[in-house]
Every structure is written in C-alpha cells, then in structure tokens.
Amino acid sequence: MSKSPPSPAWAIELSNPPPYKAKQNSFPDPPGFPTSQTSSKKKDSKASQLAQRTPPTQEEMDTLKLKKAWEVALAPIKSLPMTGLMMYMSGNSLQIFSIMMVFMAFKNPIMGILATNQAFEKFESDTNKGKVLQVKVIYVIMQLVALALGVWKVNGMGLLPTTRSDWLAWEAQREAVEHAVVGL
Structure with missing residues (x-):
C-alpha cells in the first residue's frame, strides 16, 4: 500500500496555529483590546459591569424611539438633492433614462405615503x-x-397640459363676424 504524500508546511500551520506571542513593542493596547494575560481579569470585570447596568426607563425609550422616528421622517428630504440633480442631468427629452427617472420619482413617494404606518409602527x-x-x-x-x-x-x-394649445380639442371654433368676397 502506498503512503499519502506529506502535507505541505502551510497546511500544517493552518491546522495548528502557532502559540500567541507577547508583544515586544512598548505601545499599550487600545481601549477595548486587552492582551492575553489580562483578558480573563477584564472579562470578569465586564461581566460584573453588565450585571450592574440598569435597564432604560420608559421615558428614555420613548425619547430614543422618537429620535429614530425623526430620522425616518426626514430621510425622503435628504435624497431630494441627488434626485433633483439626476432629473436635471437626464434632460427633458423622452428617453428611457428620463422615463425611468420620472417613474421612480412618482413610485417612491407614493409607496412611502402608503406605507407610512408600517414605517412608524416600531416607534409607536x-x-x-x-x-x-x-x-x-x-x-x-x-x-x-x-x-x-x-x-x-x-x-x-412637456407632458403636463399647461398651455392653451393642449386644450384645443375642447375649444369652439370662432364664428366670423364679416365675410370677404374676392373681387374680379
């Protein structure tokens, strides 16, 4: 029977990582990133801090919910400058891009208005x-x-009927007051 070839060194190191080496530099760890020697002590102190934390009051929760609700309420106005710029840059001719922009400009606000209660039910x-x-x-x-x-x-x-020429089908034809006859 043949033996399988030995595994490459990188595969052995991947399955058996080297032990943790202590830092040799003099820079302290940043806050929240403890070294391995003090991690067990800090875990115990964090557990005790979490146990001592009091739950927020109903008034604090309502304030936080209201703050988040205001963020949701003002989100549509934050996207207006970009939407306006995109509409301006797409031009006024009837092309697929400008038609898609108009479709999205109508669809998003209408869907937002229809889903108002669903957007705010988690804050109420x-x-x-x-x-x-x-x-x-x-x-x-x-x-x-x-x-x-x-x-x-x-x-x-030019798709809104705002000029007089857009309504010519409903205008009555004028009756002439005088008639001219061509002379010979």
Missing part, C-alpha cells in the same frame, strides 16, 4: 402616540415634496 407606543403622529405628518409632507419634484420633471418634459 401608548405614551408617545401624539408625538409620533406629528412625525408621521412631517413624513407625508416630505413625501409630497418629493412627489412635487416628479411633477416638476414631467412639466419640464
């Missing part, structure tokens, strides 16, 4: 319903501002 509690309602109203207003950006783009593309 019995004690902060009134404050979360204010945040929801601001969120809907921010989504409407984003929707107005889409309307601006559609108007710039």
